[in-house]
Amino acid sequence: MPQQSPLDVPEGDPFGPHNLPYGVFSTGGDARRRIGVRIGGHVLDAGAAAEALGSPYAGLLGHPSLNPLLAAGRTAWRDVRRALTAWVTDPGHREAVEPHLLPLDAVTLHLPYEVADYVDFYASEHHATNVGRMFRPDGEPLTPNWKHLPIGYHGRSGTIVVSGTDVVRPSGQRKAPSDPAPVFGPSVKLDIEAEVGFLVGTPSEPGSPVALGDFEDHVFGLFLLNDWSARDIQAWEYVPLGPFLGKSFATSVSAWVTPLEALDAARTAPPARDFPLLPYLDDADADRPGGFDLHITVSVNGQEVAHPPFATMYWTAAQQLAHMTVNGASLRTGDVYGSGTVSGPEVAQRGSLLELTWNGRDAIELAEGKRTFLEDGDTVTLTAWAPGPAGTRVGLGEVTGRITPSR
Secondary structure: OOOOOOOOOOOOOOOOOOOOOEEEEEEOOEEEEEEEEEEOOEEEEHHHHHHHOOOOOHHHHOOOOOHHHHHHOHHHHHHHHHHHHHHHHOHHHHHHHHHHEEEHHHEEEEOOOOOOOEEEEOOOHHHHHHHHHHHOOOOOOOOOOOOOOOOEEEOOHHHEEEOOOOEEOOEEEEOOOOOOOOEEEEOOOEEOOEEEEEEEOOOOOOOOOOOHHHHHHHEEEEEEEEEOEEHHHHHHHOOOOOOOHHHHOOEEEOOOEEEHHHHHHHEEOOOOOOOOOOHHHOOOOOOOOOEEOOEEEEEEOOEEEEOOEHHHOOOOHHHHHHHHHOOOOOOOOOOEEEOOOOOOOOHHHOOOHHHHOOOOOOOEEEOOEEEOOOOOOOEEEEEEEEEOHHHOEEEEEEEEEEEEOOO
16 A cells, blocks of 8 residues: 555644645754745645745745745735645645655744734733723723723733743732732742734835735734733733733744635624724724634643633734724834733633633642642643634644743
């Protein structure tokens, strides 16, 4: 019996030819970083395959980073994806392509793009309401501006790390309400935020806002993102200017970026709006829905603890991009922006330990014992899938990180 080709991906594999996410890899025998495309349990060396096939896209795919491809724009993204799809599905290309397939467990994955700027949003009504009820029990859960604009803040691009990178427990000032003065030390309320990140390809000119309808001309794809959070440091520092050291120590991202085009079947309408939106955010007449039906799973030490649904997010990625640039702020190739914590209406759909344990009041049970916040040695993994064409599933690459002691 002839040996099965790695291109014969089993039916139902979430990383079949309908997906084809991009990453950057190296091997033990070759430290060069190369663009890879995942197909089933293998990685296609895209640049080498393009060279073997005499493709005009060999130049774009022959870099150690996705940035040149990102900067090439939407037409190039579409054409390269069509070529890649043909390479892995057309039997006539197999002889040229198969030598450039490597088992996933034989490669090392790297941060696949050079990060320019980083912005994090606060777009889940359920998350924002939970946080408001915890910290403003006698007031309105949502601030007056929340349903009129996507709230966000600028993060630290230099501490975005690829999945698998250890996260050192941060230290900083913290002060409980009953403490007479702040103390300095390692965070004792280390948390996660299950998010979805969006990667900007095409830049924009300073002073030129990006309209809602231009989202797909600028955003290349999406990926899972964990915005680690030191809740005790954050609680003491954030008034009046917002997150700083409690957020800037690490943000973990998946090694795989799923092109927006792979998620056409996952498009869904966002929740109904409670207030009329200003014209630059009003998506009532959009050509197609702005939400994405992504099903996220949060696991701690291999045990599933939550299943946040991205379809419930009040603000869409297109609205976030429009708001981020409406003042004339420019986009750069490699900009990353996060959705904010994804949480649903049910307890088991909350995307942070802050919510799952109600700020430490209700511990969750793990095989290793109870947890309110993360302990040293804990490993957190986010996975997700989305509906694909013809009943398939599109897998999003996981993002994982292990907590190590403060230094």
